[in-house]
Amino acid sequence: MARLLPYQKEWIEDKSPVKFWEKSRRIGASWADAADSALVAALSKEEGGMSTYYLSYNKDMTKQYVADTADWAKKYNLVAGEVEEIVLADAERDVTIYQVRFASGFVVQGLSSNPSNLRSKQGRVRIDEAAFVEDLGELLKAALALTMWGGDVAVISTHNGEESEFNQYIQDIRAGKLDYTLHRTDFDEALHAGLFKAICGVKGDAWEQAAESAWREKTIARYGDGASEELFCVPSKSGGAWLTRNLIESCMSPELPVITWEPPAVDFVDWPLDIAHSEVEDWCEAELAPLLMRLSQGCRHYFGEDFGRTGDLSVFTPLIENDDLSLVTPFLVELRNAPFRTQEQILAYMVDRLPNFSGGALDARGNGQSLAEFARQRYGADFIAEVMLSQTWYREQMPPLKAQFEDRTLLIPKTSAVLEDLRGIKMQKGIPKPPESSTKGKDGQRHCDSAVSIALALFARNTIEVDVEWRFATAGGGAARRMMTSF
Template sequence: MSEAVLLSNQQDWINDLAAVRVWEKSRRIGASWTDALDSVLKAALKRSEGGMDCFYIGYNKDMAEEYIRDAANWAKTMHGVVLEIFEETITEVIGDNERDILTFKITFSSGHKIVALSSRPTNLRGRQGKVTIDEAAFHNDLPGLLKAAMAFLMWGGQVAVLSTHFGADNPFNELIQDVLAGKKPYSLHQTTFKQALECGLYQRICRRTKQKWSPEAEAKWEAEIRAFYGDDAAEELDCIPSQSKGAWLSRNLIESCMDAGIPVIRWEPPANDFVDWPLDTAYRDTRDWCQAKLDPLLTKLHVNLRHYFGEDFGRTGDLSVVWPLAQQESLARATPFVLEERKAPFRTQEQILYYIVDRLPRFSGGALDARGNGQALAEFARQMYGPDLISEVMLSAAWYREHMPRVKAALEDRETSLPKNDAILDDLRGIKIINGVAKPPENHSKSVDGQRHCDSAVALALAEYARAVTPAPEPWETTSIPRNEVKSLMRGY
């Protein structure tokens, strides 16, 4: 069997037909080389076949020459392609001044061309087709370039943005966060150095250079590359923008979304030996508490709105936090209340969760922390309400990277309301940027009522996740399971 020309991550880029694609990448993994093939495939086709002109914007002349050279090499391997490679000079206007700049061009028998331009946004005016912005983080005016490039989409063009990182506050990283938050409907690819190796990068290098591949040789080569980049390896190789430390959300942003009218309800054991109470006694006591504390809030929920929830699980140390969300007609989310449970036995947590969810009008989705002991409650909820409505979430750095930006976007757009509460403020302020990812730190914090670990912030993130990713079936009907069957499912109550 012949070897595939492209690695799997490179194939993913070629096969992606999205109008706007963004590739967050490590150094020297063949991304620009791959995009050059993408441009050749498009420029080689006639317009009637979907072909188009392709424009490349790097931030220096060497990048332009290399891209055109890669495109030419790709084109020469394609049968039936007639091309010409040449340089030309165009006049660039900057303010009141003019200057001549050198561009590089390949023309195809299809009538289309690949042209390498300078990084002035005005150079894109009047052009149509595909535009590639390479090493976007290093351009002087990336927002201006993107604004000019988006005009290509009006007539069926495409925009490709590729780059390594150059700081957390760089417009390229801001673009990544907007995509992750759902603010930009773009396709996002990420390839770290480690991921490229897993796709076979070093094996491909060995074949090309006629070296013998082995796991030991690959590990040695990776170590040498990382040693070369030193302290910059995280940014250059691991897609982690530098200067990414400190609080993720500002106090002003959080407080601007807070509402003093949103209550925070707390449940704690009525006695130190509550876990040893007879099950029926514990059940009745908890039911009475739910009726007294939760019913006044649940009966106020708007019956026509879809409702969601997120739950972060804790047992002996951290809190369990249930965060409901009501989706308004505008798609903004209102928090009716937040429930915090400290030292709640497993059965009690299950009982309280069912009590709330059974009474959420048009219940449309929930997400639960399924790590460790939380997995049991998440699984019980899934069995109760079905896999279409319940997500069992294994919280990880990858999950936080993909879904925490949604929380920040909701707060920045004032689309989610928060209780005006010091502990919740501290939880949200406690989320840190760790290795480029917004997540709870390893250490726990103390509050006036005990240990916390950004519990309410995680519950909010899970609620936003449930709303965003849960399919939209008909909401669960609370009368579909008889009460006696619900009690039997709770095993012992």
């Protein structure tokens, strides 16, 4: 095990019944898995030993995997035979399989990717370069039958296009639709873990950072336009709309309003604090109070917030979790050109009155960090997630949002602006996220603001778990205004 890199060890240590690995090419994924297969096959039945069946679309790959298993057996000093090549007569054509047999009686066997090869088998299944097999769905269905008897299934692959079955499984795992575990290792992650150092060790070369950097650039250049997919786990053919109009509209209701606040005057930011506070308080009482009073006292409530100041909007999204676990955004609050203190005031007014408040997530990038910190200080770190929106966050957290739309378990306001915000989320290098620049809408500049806010509200609901109910304690009538004086 000493020769294995950290990500290879993590894969082997994962004993989940079903696990997937999206990876860069040539990082030693199959080679490491063969080490695990050798160890498992060498155990007795009482110790948990079992056979492993390796399937792929390529005959040479199956032969190599079995050969790697035999090589690992020698390294571990396990009692095992040599690689056998067996030809099975078939009505249409002969089929060649490769296997190595262990003293325990178990085998590691390389097969073609025909699902029928798994009939009557017991043990473990490895499906390699799964994005390239002819029918991954049927193959996986056949493989899952082996888990009923204590076996497990591992699916390993680089990507082969955005529409491949393999990528659909990856998205479903991220969306929480499948309880499989997911590993991801791109080229740079493998290098950081020591891939090039391991290559130098095998070749007998001395490792140098300059040599590694040059090798990295040369490898990326060799793959050309395919580098993103082949090395960095980004499925090709990206760039289209992430959610269709029909899918979004099927989860919209015209009865759910969008409330907008804009400064009552150009110089509002210069108004005396107490007068500005009173102006905003009156707006909250007129616009928000009636909506908040209608919220069910028995349901959990969450919120999400995407921050904007002079350009993009700030959008607050309250989120209700119903008894049947369906979700509703009872209204959205859009703030355009709102001063920081006004955003704090409106956020506090809304969240203080959310029944059974259970958590919120706020965009904490740039100036948004100020509002996120305000929320954390007011409601506590256990209830507030300060989110630094990034490619990693979008990759992991947007699929659950899409799953809510596909399952029709999320209801949102029906307006053209909200629709366009959601349709503005695009697949970019395999990741659903807003475009780099804002767009000009009918009501001004937008940057998928409500879409991000809704995603953050769902993130809060999915990740924040606090046993103690948050309660708001008022300081008494007029206290807030007195506190603002001399501020």
